[in-house]
Amino acid sequence: MKNTAFILAALLTTGASLSADTAAAAPAAPSSTWVFTPAFASQYMFRGARLGGPSFQPTLEYDQGSLAVGVWASTPISNKVDGQSDPEFDFYGTYSFDVAKDTTLVPGFTFYTYPNAKKANGFYKGTFEPNLALNYSISGWKFTPKVYYDFVLKGPTLELSAAYAIPLPDIKSELDFTATVGTFKWTDAFEDTTPKAKNVGDYYLVGVAMPFQVSTGSKLTLGVAYTKGSNNYIKIGTDHRMLNTAAVGRAVFTLSYAISF
Numbered sequence: 001m002k003n004t005a006f007i008l009a010a011l012l013t014t015g016a017s018l019s020a021d022t023a024a025a026a027p028a029a030p031s032s033t034w035v036f037t038p039a040f041a042s043q044y045m046f047r048g049a050r051l052g053g054p055s056f057q058p059t060l061e062y063d064q065g066s067l068a069v070g071v072w073a074s075t076p077i078s079n080k081v082d083g084q085s086d087p088e089f090d091f092y093g094t095y096s097f098d099v100a101k102d103t104t105l106v107p108g109f110t111f112y113t114y115p116n117a118k119k120a121n122g123f124y125k126g127t128f129e130p131n132l133a134l135n136y137s138i139s140g141w142k143f144t145p146k147v148y149y150d151f152v153l154k155g156p157t158l159e160l161s162a163a164y165a166i167p168l169p170d171i172k173s174e175l176d177f178t179a180t181v182g183t184f185k186w187t188d189a190f191e192d193t194t195p196k197a198k199n200v201g202d203y204y205l206v207g208v209a210m211p212f213q214v215s216t217g218s219k220l221t222l223g224v225a226y227t228k229g230s231n232n233y234i235k236i237g238t239d240h241r242m243l244n245t246a247a248v249g250r251a252v253f254t255l256s257y258a259i260s261f
Helices: none
Strands: 032-037 039-041 044-046 049-052 059-064 067-076 088-095 097-100 103-113 126-138 141-150 155-168 173-186 197-215 218-236 249-260
Touching: 197 249
Parallel strands: none
Antiparallel strands: 032 059, 032 249, 039 249, 044 049, 059 067, 067 088, 088 103, 097 103, 103 126, 126 141, 141 155, 155 173, 173 197, 197 218, 218 249
């Protein structure tokens, strides 16, 4: 699930150029870019829950101006969770609006799909989750409060992220630090369950990534993060709540190679 457990934010840029031959030239049309990013993750974690072991997780994204649309996929190499992450395809989109100096409003959506999900085992084949984020930058820090609402699982997720970059000019790289805390409450967490099953939980993630520019249109990024789920319970009807054993703490190592064209 993109966005997430280990969330990589895309930076959207816009530009305009003025003609030197005219006093009032129209701005240039926004440039468009495709970005293909094959990636490997040592664990598949989503909002503090472990959904699989080592996984191949490629992304294909199209960017034009403030618009970004793409698809993220996950195919487990081992420790598969049948019907949940074997495989998974998430289709997403965002649009960025400048609302004030150093502040952008970013509405978006994710359509999570699980082609091999089995309804009899309580898995949905797809869920739809719009979201709204506010990016605010100050003194090199970027803060992002974000709210999600899943219309299938019927519940919100609230999240706050902070990011900070330290340049490393001697090796032509930087250290990109990120931290995220979140909480969710879903009232229809499993397919075909009577009475309905609730799932609530908290999670956090702290991580650092180091990108290396390989060529003008490609970049290699190494990352490591620690993420943990807590207070994660499942409750069906009036039964006693049960601890979700998938909510654990794990270190996650990532390797990705982004190619722009």
